[in-house]
Amino acid sequence: MAQADVEESSVELKEEVETPDEDNLIKVRNLVKFFPITGGLLSKVIGYVHAVDHISFDVPKGKTIGVVGESGCGKTTLGRTILRLVEPTSGEIYFDNHDIPNLPSNQMRHLRRRMQIVFQDPYASLNPRMMVKDILSEPQMVHRRIIQRKFSIPAFVFLLITFLGFIVSLIINQFGSAIDLSLPGVWSFSIPLPSFSPSDLDFLNSSLFPVVIYSSFALFLLFLFLAYSVRKGPSQNQINAYILRILREVGLDKEHLNRFPHEFSGGQRQRICIARALVLNPDFLVLDEPTASVDVSVQARVLNLLKGLQKKRNLTYMFISHDLSVVTHMSDIVMVMYLGKIMEIGPKNIFTLAASKVHPYTSALGGALPVPDPTYSKKAIILKGDVPSPANPPPGCVFHTRCPEAQKICTTDEPELKHKEHGHYIACHFR
Amino acid sequence: MTSVIDQDQEKILKIRGLRVHFYTFEGVVKALDGITFDVFKGESLGLVGETGCGKSVTVRSIMRLIEEPGKIVEGEIDYHGKDILTMKDKEVRRIRGKKIAMIFQDPMTFLNPVLRVGDQVSEVFLLHQEIPEAKRSDGKIDKKKLKGLLRTKVTDIFKIVRLPDVEELYDRYPHELSGGMRQRVMIAMAIASNPDIMIADEATTALDVTIQAQILDLLNDLKDELRTTLIFVTHNLGIIANMCDRVIVLYGGQIVEVAETVELFQKSIHPYTRGLLKAIPLIHRPKRELDAISGVVPNLVTPPEGCRFHPRCYMAAENPEIKERLCVKERPDPYEYFPGHFVACHVRRLERVDEDAGLKPETVYEKIETQ
Numbered sequence: 078m079a080q081a082d083v084e085e086s087s088v089e090l091k092e093e094v095e096t097p098d099e100d101n102l103i104k105v106r107n108l109v110k111f112f113p114i115t116g117g118l119l120s121k122v123i124g125y126v127h128a129v130d131h132i133s134f135d136v137p138k139g140k141t142i143g144v145v146g147e148s149g150c151g152k153t154t155l156g157r158t159i160l161r162l163v164e165p166t167s168g169e170i171y172f173d174n175h176d177i178p179n180l181p182s183n184q185m186r187h188l189r190r191r192m193q194i195v196f197q198d199p200y201a202s203l204n205p206r207m208m209v210k211d212i213l214s215e216p217q218m219v220h221r222r223i224i225q226r227k228f229s230i231p232a233f234v235f236l237l238i239t240f241l242g243f244i245v246s247l248i249i250n251q252f253g254s255a256i257d258l259s260l261p262g263v264w265s266f267s268i269p270l271p272s273f274s275p276s277d278l279d280f281l282n283s284s285l286f287p288v289v290i291y292s293s294f295a296l297f298l299l300f301l302f303l304a305y306s307v308r309k310g311p312s313q314n315q316i317n318a319y320i321l322r323i324l325r326e327v328g329l330d331k332e333h334l335n336r337f338p339h340e341f342s343g344g345q346r347q348r349i350c351i352a353r354a355l356v357l358n359p360d361f362l363v364l365d366e367p368t369a370s371v372d373v374s375v376q377a378r379v380l381n382l383l384k385g386l387q388k389k390r391n392l393t394y395m396f397i398s399h400d401l402s403v404v405t406h407m408s409d410i411v412m413v414m415y416l417g418k419i420m421e422i423g424p425k426n427i428f429t430l431a432a433s434k435v436h437p438y439t440s441a442l443g444g445a446l447p448v449p450d451p452t453y454s455k456k457a458i459i460l461k462g463d464v465p466s467p468a469n470p471p472p473g474c475v476f477h478t479r480c481p482e483a484q485k486i487c488t489t490d491e492p493e494l495k496h497k498e499h500g501h502y503i504a505c506h507f508r
Numbered sequence: 509m510t511s512v513i514d515q516d517q518e519k520i521l522k523i524r525g526l527r528v529h530f531y532t533f534e535g536v537v538k539a540l541d542g543i544t545f546d547v548f549k550g551e552s553l554g555l556v557g558e559t560g561c562g563k564s565v566t567v568r569s570i571m572r573l574i575e576e577p578g579k580i581v582e583g584e585i586d587y588h589g590k591d592i593l594t595m596k597d598k599e600v601r602r603i604r605g606k607k608i609a610m611i612f613q614d615p616m617t618f619l620n621p622v623l624r625v626g627d628q629v630s631e632v633f634l635l636h637q638e639i640p641e642a643k644r645s646d647g648k649i650d651k652k653k654l655k656g657l658l659r660t661k662v663t664d665i666f667k668i669v670r671l672p673d674v675e676e677l678y679d680r681y682p683h684e685l686s687g688g689m690r691q692r693v694m695i696a697m698a699i700a701s702n703p704d705i706m707i708a709d710e711a712t713t714a715l716d717v718t719i720q721a722q723i724l725d726l727l728n729d730l731k732d733e734l735r736t737t738l739i740f741v742t743h744n745l746g747i748i749a750n751m752c753d754r755v756i757v758l759y760g761g762q763i764v765e766v767a768e769t770v771e772l773f774q775k776s777i778h779p780y781t782r783g784l785l786k787a788i789p790l791i792h793r794p795k796r797e798l799d800a801i802s803g804v805v806p807n808l809v810t811p812p813e814g815c816r817f818h819p820r821c822y823m824a825a826e827n828p829e830i831k832e833r834l835c836v837k838e839r840p841d842p843y844e845y846f847p848g849h850f851v852a853c854h855v856r857r858l859e860r861v862d863e864d865a866g867l868k869p870e871t872v873y874e875k876i877e878t879q
């Protein structure tokens with residue numbers, strides 16, 4: 078098993094645990110996702126890609142956590158595992174205190190409405206044969222089907238019980254002389270029945286009996302109406318009005334409803350993807366490189382839109398990107414990943430802090446970024462070599478093969494993710 | 509890094525009125541609308557703009573690499589006194605890859621997947637350089653000796669581009685190398701022929717930021733060591749700021765601004781350049797909100813008349829009279845706003861002329877028109 082291969086390198090966020098749970102929408106503890114590598118004639122498992130390797134962090138409600146790192150470091154896998162689009166190998170994920178990996182699938186379906194993802198490539202993630210209005214009403218339909226099942230089963234049970242009660246009382250009443258349906262003081266009405274029975278069954282004709290019959294009939298009608306109205310759902314007009322509202326929220330309009338994805342520019346397509354994520358009114362959005370395929374002028378508008386939506390709807394974001402300046406702009410907290418592990422969690426300005434205050438990888442990333450300001454000078458240490466394969470990560474500190482500060486201990490002992498100051502964690506022996 | 513360009517400096521390339529069309533199903537894509545600029549010897553020139561603005565078409569035209577359905581319909585590219593666009597194919601081949609070398613975004617489209625990388629680089633030597641040491645006394649080529657000589661040459665050049673384990677690397681195939689290493693092999697092939705001009709078209713776009721930093725550092729050092737001219741094509745203003753002496757900003761197949769790098773970033777004049785600079789998030793100077801440019805890039809089959817930026821231009825919107833009269837009708841030609849700083853914008857030009865002459869924009873314009 079994959080877990081067995083890994084020595085206990087549990088990374089605990091001791092301090093963070095003390096913060097009250099209500100403040101954190103997402104809590105991740107020791108999350109692991111390994112992908113098996115198969116090889117040979119029999120497709121035997123010959124190893125594992127350590128995509129996400131013992132990761133722990135929290136995301137406070139209404140905040141944005143930025144996730145940065147070079148390609149292949151596990152950003153996408155992390156985002157998808159949290160939403161359980163990928164099953165974790167091990168570890169705990171809590172969304173609003175719901176234990177995500179162990180949630181039964183019917184509850185998961187319900188919860189999924191509250192957590193959505195926007196993918197990097199708006200071209201690949203929209204069905205080219207669907208019009209915008211269908212793309213946007215599709216998730217709502219899916220969701221409506223869930224509501225329907227939830228409501229119609231109890232409705233059906235109640236219907237059955239009240240109906241049976243009605244029949245049974247009628248049969249019992251056969252023993253009386255008549256079914257008395259009089260409401261005392263309102264009217265008097267009784268259905269006469271041929272009487273074969275002794276008169277000690279007369280309690281059935283007591284004054285309470287019609288009340289029971291009428292109320293069960295009223296309940297019958299109520300549940301019939303309820304079951305019917307749920308099955309019918311919102312009308313097409315209501316859906317259209319709702320979709321239009323969302324579409325306007327992302328800066329598109331009525332005329333776009335009846336168009337196909339190919340009729341839109343890259344930035345507009347990404348807006349459609351964002352709109353689709355918003356349709357179910359989520360609390361949490363994973364934004365996986367949402368602007369990687371658009372130009373800067375478009376990127377600016379998408380980022381402004383996302384910030385505006387977050388404020389308006391009190392959304393919590395996980396903003397994944399390899400672009401340090403975009404992540405800095407969008408995030409409250411920044412998490413730096415390398416080979417499936419967290420190197421650092423800190424405030425959004427970690428890339429411009431003094432090298433001694435941050436993880437060596439963080440400062441190397443910040444130094445490597447070409448800043449569009451010729452007067453901005455920085456001391457850049459250029460990292461040597463390539464990122465090692467996540468199928469065979471280096472022992473000790475995973476960064477030691479490229480770290481300019483690596484010592485002997487780094488090649489053998491894995492550094493713990495230690496709390497430095499409020500909300501700032503670094504995994505390095507020398508920080 | 510940045511130095512003041514002497515305007516009398518030798519011009520290695522003179523590009524004049526370059527117009528390139530692509531004849532597609534949707535119609536004629538007017539990809540380049542009369543591009544004019546000079547490249548000075550030894551400088552590092554940046555070509556920047558958003559996707560589809562014509563950066564690649566411009567540099568491919570220099571190599572005469574525009575293929576069907578594209579056509580260079582007009583223009584002149586002067587290289588050492590000769591027009592590349594009217595040269596014989598044989599002559600162009602002698603320049604392409606030897607005198608002017610190109611590094612592309614995706615080395616895999618350029619490298620042969622079934623040949624060892626070392627052999628591919630040695631082919632460049634065979635193609636572009638005489639190797640007299642390999643000749644025997646009877647004038648014939650000693651194949652074995654040649655092979656050994658080539659191998660040394662290749663491994664030497666691998667060392668120059670800072671590739672590791674060069675002997676072993678010689679025998680590897682392209683797919684066995686990482687993206688950064690492949691790009692180094694591409695650079696090795698480019699410098700193997702000792703070119704006058706090196707063109708890097710989005711050479712680091714596909715790479716991670718730490719690998720990108722390695723390649724940029726390498727190119728910067730090579731440029732100094734080999735004293736070549738470097739043309740850097742990118743959409744990344746950060747790379748421009750770090751790599752280039754001078755910048756050309758393109759929009760929709762037109763040049764909008766040309767300036768020295770520091771000047772462009774500090775004193776950009778053209779509304780598009782300004783918009784672009786305001787739209788990017790900066791790591792060292794946090795902004796609450798980004799200033800976005802409204803609208804979308806133009807469709808080059810039916811591009812806007814006149815200044816192609818006019819449907820999105822705030823400056824034109826603020827000057828409706830000039831917009832109606834000029835922006836929507838006439839293509840603005842680059843105007844030397846400051847020495848060496850060219851801006852293609854009607855409003856900016858009139859404003860400048862106005863300042864100089866102390867006259868109202870319209871009257872000034874009329875005066876120039878009748879001159």
Ligand SMILES: Nc1ncnc2c1ncn2[C@@H]1O[C@H](COP(=O)(O)OP(=O)(O)O)[C@@H](O)[C@H]1O
Nearest residue numbers: 112126128147148149150151152153154155467
């Ligand atoms: N479905 C999968 N099967 C096998 N390996 C995968 C799968 N998805 C991702 N990986 C591997 O996991 C690692 C992390 O990938 P990913 O999360 O996509 O990284 P990032 O988004 O940071 O670029 C990579 O090495 C990748 O090849």
Ligand SMILES: Nc1ncnc2c1ncn2[C@@H]1O[C@H](COP(=O)(O)OP(=O)(O)O)[C@@H](O)[C@H]1O
Nearest residue numbers: 530532537539558559560561562563564565808
């Ligand atoms: N082979 C082609 N066929 C049709 N149109 C093309 C072709 N190559 C380029 N173009 C068009 O020319 C314009 C400029 O393209 P290009 O120079 O590649 O832009 P970039 O600035 O992104 O490098 C674009 O609008 C593009 O659509």
Ligand code: SF4
Nearest residue numbers: 474477480487505506
């Ligand atoms: S633990 Fe060692 S190798 Fe890892 S980042 Fe710190 S100094 Fe570098």
Ligand code: SF4
Nearest residue numbers: 815818821835853854
């Ligand atoms: S010429 Fe007119 S439209 Fe073009 S940039 Fe200048 S003001 Fe704007």
Ligand SMILES: [Mg+2]
Nearest residue numbers: 152153154365
């Ligand atoms: Mg990814």
Ligand SMILES: [Mg+2]
Nearest residue numbers: 563564565710
């Ligand atoms: Mg290009």
